[in-house]
Amino acid sequence: MTGFLSKWFGKAKAEVPIESLELTTIASDSKKASGRREPPTALNWSQAEYIPLPPSPPTWEVDGRDEFHREYSDPLMGPIFQAGFKSQNTKVLKLAVGLSPAQRQGRAGEVIAKAYSKLIVQRVKSGRLGSAAKQCVEMFELVPDHVKDVDRRRFNRILGLMDKAGKKHDYKHVEVSGPSSIPLFTVSDDVPWTLVGERKLQSNEQPDSTFEIAAMDANGIWLIDRAAFSEDRPGAKAVLRRTDRHGLFVGEKALLHDVYRTGATAGGSSIAIMDSNGVLHIYDAELNIIAESNLREDPRVVDHFRTIKTNYWGEFKSQVRAVDSAPGGDRYIFTLADEAWCCATDGVALWGVMMPLKEGWKRVLGRSERFGAGQDVEAALRLFGLSLPVDPADIKRKYRKLAQIHHPDRNPDDPTATEKMRSLNWAFEILTGVDPTTLGFEESDITYFARTAPDHVVELDGFPLEITLTEGTPQDWIYAASFSANGGAYLATYSGKIILVSRKGLPETVYDIGTCPSEIIDVGQYTYFLTPTRLYVVENKTKLVALLDVFRQGRLFVSHAGFGLLSGKRLQWFTKTGVKVGELTARDPIRVIHAAEGGAVVQTRRHQIEVQGLVI
Known part of the structure; x- marks a missing residue:
């Protein structure tokens, strides 16, 4: 493949295809009883279009977790959090007195305010109004930034009760907007x-507060009561409800199974539900069951566990990370560790794929660990003279052109050349997630993934089994899967790669966002990738038209x-x-x-x- 995937600078060179392994021997010490009856196809996306997008920051980089861990380990702050976790509210308040105003900010302030609120409510219930009022004032003085209107209204109600009971006090009501004034x-x-x-x-x-929105599609909304609180029918474990886009009731069904995982494509009107026993149920818009499959007994799943020896964590249902139903309700997808299977409603597999291994595969071009906020992406685009929507090929061309102008090797007498080149590299890295310093400045043939030799390779009934003598989990698990508008499917891995495969399961496009998305929604012209911290809007499968920080x-x-x-x-x-x-x-x-x-x-x-x- 030439162009953006296989070539970053200069003219493209001839592409060298990856040869398939022709293996006919089985290791004499193999403990496998036999190979798989229906093995998945190992995905080879070297010919797919590779689209690196600005990497999505992991949640722990933006939620203050590092700061919390530092505070939790602090000898003065740590006991506050530990007491709060144990609901030792009186102890929290005693410890809070010894903190400075600065230390009572942030998460520590939240813990202190919560402890005050709980103790005040307890004192009111026990009739100790004077003590409750005193603690309200202490709360207002000690953690003013964490006092809410509900706390102020509670204080005023306490004073009203004291006045009504004829109890003397020197407190004054505080100003606060009543609920009716908002x-x-x-x-x-x-x-x-x-x-x-x-x-x-x-x-x-x-x-009905017992229902939560499970999914929204082109024609309506799926709602689920996961505890069957709204249903009196004996044996009901959950309730599935359907409304149209205008909120009109379509139907409701008491389910005799629980709800563990769900999936519903935006362009369709069916829903896939897997229960905790591993049975997959597909319902149409009229709530009729159109397919059922016990995935635990699926031959592909049985063979997976029988023939692949690895250190899995969790039980079966934890390894099926995603299920989905096709727009027409005629197919379904389920994932299993690093595999994905697309089946017709009768259970016949239409295709099955397996992600490349972590060990035994390597990335040739350097993937950066750098990520930037939304304003950093905008600054990088301005530096290149670009704006959204932007094509990755335009980023490459701009970088190459500016690098040729400002590279220090070409400007030995310019003392600012090095700093200019650093700025260009920073912008390139923010926009693509690729570290340009890992690429040769002159011509470079770059293939996204290249295979390395495993320690041992054996064949089991035509299925190649590769053995690497390393520890850890070698698979890149598939954590999200969703059908595309045109009948293909998106498969998203833990490492943050999203592979768009065709209706036949062939890889067409590989997006790299650095973090696994929690939702993938394809509505035809536009596709949305949502991670815990960022939303990507991609037009016509290739152009990034919007990027929003959504933590x-x-x-x-x-x-x-x-x-x-x-x-x-x-x-x-x-x-x-x-x-x-x-x-x-x-x-x-x-x-x-x-x-x-x-x-x-x-x-x-x-x-x-x-x-x-x-x-x-």
């Missing part, structure tokens, strides 16, 4: 939406008109290309969103608003 719904400035029809829901209209920004849901991020009381809405349209904030947590004539309906537990102009 608007039920507000929208951001300059947003093209209009709020109309705000009303209180009748008891029979209120969203703790909420759940993603996609429609034909754009996409939204829902987090508690806030809904953010974006165009299909990632341009923010606006946001809606509710006083109470948002429970339901569905389409309406010329807009959308948003519901909290007790109230509803129609947002005209918000087309979902």
Whole structure:
């Protein structure tokens, strides 16, 4: 393959195909009883288009975990956290007195405020109002940044109870907005939406809190009551409910199995559910069962465990990381460690693939560990004179052109050349995740993956088994799988590679984002990759048109008109290309969103608003 994958600088050279191994011998000391009846195909994506995207920061780099561990190990701060974890609230408050104001910030402040709140509630319940009021004042003074309106209102209620009981005190009420004074719904400035029809829901209209949204597709919404609280039927372990895009009830079904994993493609109207016993159930939009398969007894799974000797962790259900149903409901996917199988509803395998091993394979071009925030990506694009949408080939061409101009070897008399080259390398690394210093400046033939020789290779009934004498897990497990809009599938690995395979299971495109996505949504022209910290919007399978930092920004849901991020009381809405349209904030947590004539309906537990102009 020439171009971006096989060539970074200069003209492409002839490509050397990777030869397949023709093996006919079996090791004499092999303990395998026999080979696999239906082995998966080892994926060889050397001919696929490789698209490196700005690496997604791992969660632990942005959630303050390192700071927490430093505080937890601190001899003065550590006991605060340890007491908080054990709900030793009185001990937390005694320890907090010895901390400086700076030390009572951050996570430590949260632990202290939580301890105060719990003790105050306990004292109120036991009638010790004076003690409760005193602790409220201490809380306001000790951790003011962690005091919430609910704490202030609680204090005022305590004073009211003391006044009513005739108990003398010197405390004064604090100013705080009452719940009734806070608007039920507000929208951001300059947003093209209009709020109309705000009303209180009748008891029979209120969203059922026992259900959670499992998936949204082109025609409706899947909701699941995982504990069957809404169902009195004996033996029911869960309840599956279906509504259309306008929130109208389609149907409900009591399930005699629990729900362990789910998968539903955005372009279809069926859902795949695997229970904790390993049985896969596929339901159509009318909640009819269209396929069932006991994956524990699937011959491909049985052979996997019988013929592959490795140090797996967890039980069977933990190794099946993803299931999904095709848009037409005629196929399903399940993953098993580093394998993925696509089957027809009768269980016949249409294709099965296996990821390349970690050991026995090597990456030829250096993959960087560097990642940047959204503003770093924007700065890197500006340095190259580019903007979104951007094609990886454009990044390569700009880098090569600027490197030829500013490289120190070509500018020995320019004292700024080295710093300019560092800036170019930084920008290239931020945008691609590839360390350019691992590449030769002049012509370089680069193949994304190249195979190295294992210690031993044997063949079992035509299936090559490679043995490397190293410790650790050699597989790159598949942690996410989703059907594409055109009938292919996305397979995402723990290392952060997303492989788009064709309807026949052949690799077409390899995306590298450094972190495994939690969601992959393909709606045709646009594909969305969501990790815990970043959202990628890719147009026509190749062009990155938007990149959003989304740590703790909420759940993603996609429609034909754009996409939204829902987090508690806030809904953010974006165009299909990632341009923010606006946001809606509710006083109470948002429970339901569905389409309406010329807009959308948003519901909290007790109230509803129609947002005209918000087309979902």
